[in-house]
Amino acid sequence: MRGENVALGAAGLAAFLALGEAVPRLGLVKEAYFPPTSRIAEALADEVGDAAFWSALGDTLTGWALGLAIAVCAGVVAGVVVSVVPYLREATASTIEFLRPIPSVALIPLAVLLYGTELKSVLLLVVYASFWQVLIQTLYGVQDVDPVAEETARSYGLGTWARVRHVLWPTALPYVMTGVRLAAAVALILAITAELVIGAPGLGRQIAVAQTSQAVPEMYALIVVAGLLGLLINIGARTVERRALAWHQSVRGEVAV
Amino acid sequence: MIGRFLAQLFFVVALPVVLVAAWWAASDGSTDPFWPPLRTILDTFPDVWTADRLRTDVVPSILRLLGGYALAAVVGVALGTVIGSYRRVRAVCEPVLEFLRAVPPPVLVPVIMLFAGIGDTMKIVVIASGCVWPILLNTVEGVRAVDSVMLETARSYGVAGIARLRHLVLRSASPQIFAGLRQALSIGIILMVISEMFTANNGIGFTVVQFQRSFAIPDMWTGILVLGLLGFLLSAVFRLVERRVLGWYHGLRATTRRP
Numbered sequence: 296m297r298g299e300n301v302a303l304g305a306a307g308l309a310a311f312l313a314l315g316e317a318v319p320r321l322g323l324v325k326e327a328y329f330p331p332t333s334r335i336a337e338a339l340a341d342e343v344g345d346a347a348f349w350s351a352l353g354d355t356l357t358g359w360a361l362g363l364a365i366a367v368c369a370g371v372v373a374g375v376v377v378s379v380v381p382y383l384r385e386a387t388a389s390t391i392e393f394l395r396p397i398p399s400v401a402l403i404p405l406a407v408l409l410y411g412t413e414l415k416s417v418l419l420l421v422v423y424a425s426f427w428q429v430l431i432q433t434l435y436g437v438q439d440v441d442p443v444a445e446e447t448a449r450s451y452g453l454g455t456w457a458r459v460r461h462v463l464w465p466t467a468l469p470y471v472m473t474g475v476r477l478a479a480a481v482a483l484i485l486a487i488t489a490e491l492v493i494g495a496p497g498l499g500r501q502i503a504v505a506q507t508s509q510a511v512p513e514m515y516a517l518i519v520v521a522g523l524l525g526l527l528i529n530i531g532a533r534t535v536e537r538r539a540l541a542w543h544q545s546v547r548g549e550v551a552v
Numbered sequence: 553m554i555g556r557f558l559a560q561l562f563f564v565v566a567l568p569v570v571l572v573a574a575w576w577a578a579s580d581g582s583t584d585p586f587w588p589p590l591r592t593i594l595d596t597f598p599d600v601w602t603a604d605r606l607r608t609d610v611v612p613s614i615l616r617l618l619g620g621y622a623l624a625a626v627v628g629v630a631l632g633t634v635i636g637s638y639r640r641v642r643a644v645c646e647p648v649l650e651f652l653r654a655v656p657p658p659v660l661v662p663v664i665m666l667f668a669g670i671g672d673t674m675k676i677v678v679i680a681s682g683c684v685w686p687i688l689l690n691t692v693e694g695v696r697a698v699d700s701v702m703l704e705t706a707r708s709y710g711v712a713g714i715a716r717l718r719h720l721v722l723r724s725a726s727p728q729i730f731a732g733l734r735q736a737l738s739i740g741i742i743l744m745v746i747s748e749m750f751t752a753n754n755g756i757g758f759t760v761v762q763f764q765r766s767f768a769i770p771d772m773w774t775g776i777l778v779l780g781l782l783g784f785l786l787s788a789v790f791r792l793v794e795r796r797v798l799g800w801y802h803g804l805r806a807t808t809r810r811p
Contacts (some may be wrong), residue, residue, distance in 0.1 A: 300643040307644035328666045385563040390571065396787035398741040400757075401779035403749065404764035404772050408586050480654075488658040488742070492749055499659070506662035518659050525654030 330512045338512035339519060348501070352520070355497035358414055358486040359479075359528075362421025366482065367475055370426050374433025375459060375467075384434070395431065399424035399485055400492075407493055417489040417497070424485045425478035432474025436467030469540055476532040483525055498524075588770045593777070596770040601778060605759070610778070613755040616672060617744045620679025624736060628684045629729060632691025633721065642692065653689060657682030657739055658746050670751040678747045683736035690732030694725025727801050730794050737790055741783055756782070 315332040318324055330338075342348040377383045399420050406416040440463055448462045490499025498521055505514035576590045601610075635642050635649075660681050668674035698721055706712075706720050722729075748757030760775035795802070 300646075303640060303643035304647040308647045310644075311648045324667075382563070385560075386567045389564040390567045393568065393784055396738065396783040397780035398738065398745060398783045400742050400745045400749075401760070401776045401783075403745075404760050405586075405776065407764060408769070408772075484656040484658065484742075487656045488746060491658055491661070492746060502659055502662060506665070511666070514662060518655060518663065521659050522651050522655035525656060526651055529650075529654055 327511060330515060334512045335515045335519065338510075339516035342513065342516050342520070351496065351498050351501045352524075354414075354495075355483075355486055355490065355499070355524070358417040358421060358489070358495070358497060359482050361414075362418045362486065363425055363475075363479055363482040365418070366422045366425035366478055367429050369422070370429025370474065370478070371433050371471060374430050374471075375437065375463070378434060378437035379455065379459065379463070391427075391430070391434075395427045400488065403489070403492055406489070412493055412495045414495065416493050417486055417495050420489045421482045421485045425482045428478040428481055429471065429474040432470045432477070433467060436470025437463055439470065440466045469543055472536040472539055476529075476536055479528050479532045480525065483528055487521055585767075585769055588773065592770045593773045597774045597777070600771050600774045609754050609756055609759050610782075612672075613744055613748065613757070614782075616675045616747075616755070617679060617740055620676040620743070621683055621736065621740045623676065623680040624683035624687055624740075625733060627680070628687030628732065628736075629691050629722075632688045632729075633695050633717070633725075635688075636692040636695025636725075637721070642696070649685075649689065649692075653685040657685075657743055661743075661747055661750055665750070675744070675747040675752070675755075679740050679743045682743045683740045686735035686739065687729065687732040690728045690735075691725060694728030695721055697728070698724045727798060730798060734790060734794070737786060738783075741779075741786065745779065 312332050315329075315335075317331075319326045319329050319331045326334075377387050402420055402423060406419045410416040410419070444462050444466075445458070448458045453461065486497065487499040487502075489495055490497035491503050492499075494500050494503065498517055502514055502517045502521070505511075505517060572590075579587055579589045580591065582589050635645050657678075661678050664674050664678050664681065668677050702720060702724070706716050711720065744755075745757035745760075748755035749761050752758040756775065756779060760772060760779070763769075763772035763775055
């Protein structure tokens with residue numbers, strides 16, 4: 296059944312690519328708007344041979360990784376502190392609920408004024424957007440701690456730090472990992488958006504440049520790269536999640552079945 | 553009772569008050585042009601966001617958002633139900649859907665500009681094309697997870713067609729569908745703002761960028777506040793709707809959790 300699924304999936308992908316080739320060739324859409332798959336593949340091959348492409352990819356990945364790392368550290372630390380200190384959770388709940396839905400792109404004008412097209416602009420947006428994903432998941436995770444385990448640890452005389460390390464963290468980790476996976480995807484979206492709109496160096500800016508210079512196949516090639524990057528990040532985040540939680544019921548159960 | 557209520561009220565209000573006060577105090581003597589005093593921002597607010605501007609900028613933005621979001625919801629739930637119901641269709645579509653979902657939605661703005669020009673259609677299509685993926689994929693997951701015993705029961709009672717879809721499949725998938733709708737809402741707001749920042753002659757995103765380009769900094773800050781308020785209000789409305797529609801589900805979960 297697994298082999299059949301892979302075969303069906305490959306067939307679906309092939310059909311998708313063939314459709315991309317056929318639709319413009321048959322004149323259903325203008326080739327100037329939507330070039331056939333082969334033209335996009337050609338443009339992609341050209342891009343791969345171009346040093347500017349690789350430096351743009353590097354810039355995008357730098358913004359993504361740095362922003363994500365800051366957001367994850369800040370989110371986890373803030374989440375644990377807010378949960379552990381008495382009353383802090385009640386006191387911060389309304390503020391978090393208010394700040395979280397603020398769209399990060401609202402900060403674009405501010406980022407432009409403060410940092411122009413520097414990496415810092417990208418980081419401001421990426422960190423703001425992905426911080427909430429991690430924070431909220433950490434808060435949920437800490438809330439899920441078994442009160443009996445907590446009381447047991449307390450009665451054995453474990454200190455605050457030991458309880459955080461041995462009781463709270465293992466319970467919260469699956470939630471935190473989900474948060475990191477969501478944040479990784481959001482961070483890529485915001486990194487590319489910042490480059491696209493603000494003009495910070497990276498794949499997003501290359502796409503904007505291709506669009507304004509009417510290089511349509513190149514634009515599609517870069518969008519394909521952005522999609523593949525998103526795909527790789529998703530797969531990578533899932534793999535990390537599975538490794539980090541190898542001991543956890545949800546993952547062990549998956550393997551056993 | 554009243555004491556409990558007051559304590560709760562205190563917890564809700566305390567930190568926001570402290571933060572706003574801190575912002576007010578820290579920025580009060582500010583001469584940094586990019587960080588104007590909060591007093592100035594709030595003074596500017598009523599002058600900028602007049603009833604006239606609400607009509608010419610805020611309403612069009614919200615209409616575009618709702619249009620694109622509704623389109624994405626209809627398409628996402630319909631396609632997701634079809635894909636989720638048939639195992640083979642799902643196997644064929646899965647890799648393509650995974651790829652399409654992984655494409656960061658904002659890069660679609662230049663593509664859709666090619667096809668749809670720079671008018672409202674473009675913005676609605678951009679919003680819909682970004683929002684549709686979380687809804688679609690969550691619907692697929694939800695439909696796939698419909699209890700097989702219930703499906704068999706429905707079949708043996710002769711419940712089929714629309715009735716089966718409405719009372720069983722969509723109902724039991726609705727918590728998942730709402731999770732997708734929630735994710736789509738924040739993507740929708742992002743795309744609304746970005747599509748207006750690219751090319752537009754009205755809308756909140758357009759206005760905020762205009763302020764920034766003309767160095768009307770306090771005005772720009774009020775725009776950021778408006779976008780924040782809008783995001784907050786929409787998510788509050790969403791929560792209300794969700795609580796109404798999924799009331800049965802949350803009730804069910806609460807009773808199973810407390811045996």
